Amino acid sequence: xxxxxxxxxxxxxxxxxxxxxxxxxxxxxxxxxxxxxxxxxxxxxxxxxxxxxxxxxxxxxxxxxxxxxxxxxxxxxxxxxxxxxxxxxxxxxxxxxxxxxxxxxxxxxxxxxxxxxxxxxxx
Numbered sequence: 296x297x298x299x300x301x302x303x304x305x306x307x308x309x310x311x312x313x314x315x316x317x318x319x320x321x322x323x324x325x326x327x328x329x330x331x332x333x334x335x336x337x338x339x340x341x342x343x344x345x346x347x348x349x350x351x352x353x354x355x356x357x358x359x360x361x362x363x364x365x366x367x368x369x370x371x372x373x374x375x376x377x378x379x380x381x382x383x384x385x386x387x388x389x390x391x392x393x394x395x396x397x398x399x400x401x402x403x404x405x406x407x408x409x410x411x412x413x414x415x416x417x418x
Contacts, residue, residue: 297321297407299391304412307381311416315376317391317409328399329374331365333387333414340390344376345399354400359385381416388413 303315317329330345344365345354353365364377374391389412392405 297323297326297393299393299407299409301389301391301409301412304389304414306415306417309381309383309416309418311381313378313381313414315378315389315391315412315414317374317376319372319374319393323372323393325395326393327395327397329367329391329393330399330405331374331376332390332392332402332405333385334390334411335384335387338387340402341387342400342402343389346374347399378414381414383416383418386414386416 298320300318307313326348328345328347331343332340333343334340343356344363346365346367362380367374391409393407394405396404398404
């Protein structure tokens with residue numbers, strides 16, 4: 296099993312920045328990818344960004360490209376999501392997830408989830 300704990304959410308004004316962290320523990324040696332998803336009120340959970348554990352290849356949702364950056368620290372088993380130039384439409388609960396299956400962009404293939412952290416962007 297893999298345990299994921301997110302931190303770093305909060306309230307920020309439009310144009311501001313936040314950095315989310317996701318600390319992984321447990322059986323992380325079989326991880327293929329880690330990702331961030333988000334869920335706004337009344338909407339489905341949506342892919343934001345992913346990073347492949349073996350080679351650091353990254354993927355992003357089109358609307359966050361150039362504003363968000365996913366990265367990782369192997370020594371700390373931690374994945375980060377740097378959120379810059381935040382917009383009110385980025386408001387959501389952000390979830391960290393991990394998968395040992397080779398489908399980094401498919402939400403149904405993620406089998407480990409954190410509890411989520413709230414990001415609120417005021418206009």
